[in-house]
Amino acid sequence: EDIKEIVKYAQDRHITIVPEIDVPGHSMAAIAAYPWLSCTKDPNTKVNPGTKFSEWYGNGKFKMLLDNTLNPSDEKVYEFLDKVFGELATLFPGQYIHMGGDECYHGYWEKDPGCQALMKKEKLKNTEELQSYFVKRVGKIIEKKGKKMIGWDEIMDGGLAPNAAVMSWRSIEKGVEAAKQKHPAVMTPTKHCYIDYMQGDVATEIRIYSTLRLKASYDWDPVPAGVDSTYILGGQGNLWTEQVPTPRHAEYMTWPRGWALAEVYWSPKAKKNWDDFAKRTEQHFSRADVAEVNYATTVFDPVIKLQKNGSGKIVADLSTEITGLDIHYTTDNTFPDRFSAKYTAPVELPDGTDMLRIVTYRNGKPMGKLITLKADDLEKRAKK
Ligand code: ACM
Secondary structure (H helix, E strand, O other), rough: HHHHHHHHHHOOOOOOOOOOOEEEEOHHHHHHHHHHHHHOOOOOOOOOOOOOOOEOOOOOOEEOOOOOHHHHHHHHHHHHEEEEEEEEHHHOOEEEEEEOOOOOOOHHHHHHHHHHHHHHHHHOOHHHHHHHHHHHHHHHHHHHOOEEEEEEHHHHOOOOOOOOOEEEOOOOHHHHHHHHHHEEEEOHHHHHHEOOOOOOOOOOOOOOOOOOHHHHHOOOOOOOOOOOHEEEEEEEEEEOOOOOOOHHHHHHHHHHHHHHHHHHHHHHHOOOHHHHHHHHHHHEEEHHHHHHOOOHHHOOOOOEEEEEOOOEEEEEEEEEEEOOEEEEEOOOOOOOOOEEEEEOEEEEEEOOOEEEEEEEOOOOOOOOOOOOEHHHHHHHHHHH
């Protein structure tokens, strides 16, 4: 009944919801309820936020410490998915069903005799091909329910299922590749579309593992030169909410980057103009104030880069995303205002700098948040 209400609410606003049930990875909730869905069948599997369940190695590779993966060699898994996707198909009127397919760890499959036997029987050379076998079977289930399948770009690894659409998240190139293979693609690359990332300096934002500034969400082309645009269905912004506990914070993360993405997807390329967009963003802020909608003002904050020079001193390279802001700073543990040193070129911080404080002004008015970096932060950030 909840879903019906959401679908109706969306329909009234001319919005089609594309539901996603993420398989065969990211399936901890299903496995906690039905441990037999996985290879390891651990009856103690729990969805337990805060547990360390994975290790990431920084190159996109990772290990799952807990098995959150469905078993592709068990027919009962496909019976289960037939029911799940069948129910989903009756609830959601749109053409597409998203089956996930991303970040699937293969370590438990590699050790599983059932998976090994299936790979031998089906002549699958590696676990990418095993995943591709699984995805193709899910594709058949979804098509049988009268829907089209879409999945994250990992579904291209090991061979793309017939008729599948691809949601390109790891890069723009994955979507281009899908279009070259004459499959529809939705562009949502992390570098431009992940609005769960921080939008300003980590010193003032809630810490997330990566940053996506407003300008980066505006400055890109979802239909790059050379790609057949008929295969690019559109684009998406992704607000994963594991660290977004309230609707008000969801608004903070969504705006203004959502406005930037709307313009990227819906305005003619020739009309795009960052300076003009930045001005209109400020007008939108006033509208959001009236509507009591939350938004981030990080576009007024300084962009801070710290490095060590040849003599081992820390050098601060400061800039702003929008034009027309003055940057003022102090290194003497006082609050900067428009009478403090004005930044014009990279500054070498004096020996013994205990605090670097930075603020932006426009026409005599403070604009961005005051950013304070302590000596140990300066040192750590300059080393990176
Ligand atoms: C994703 O962010 N794992 C699609």
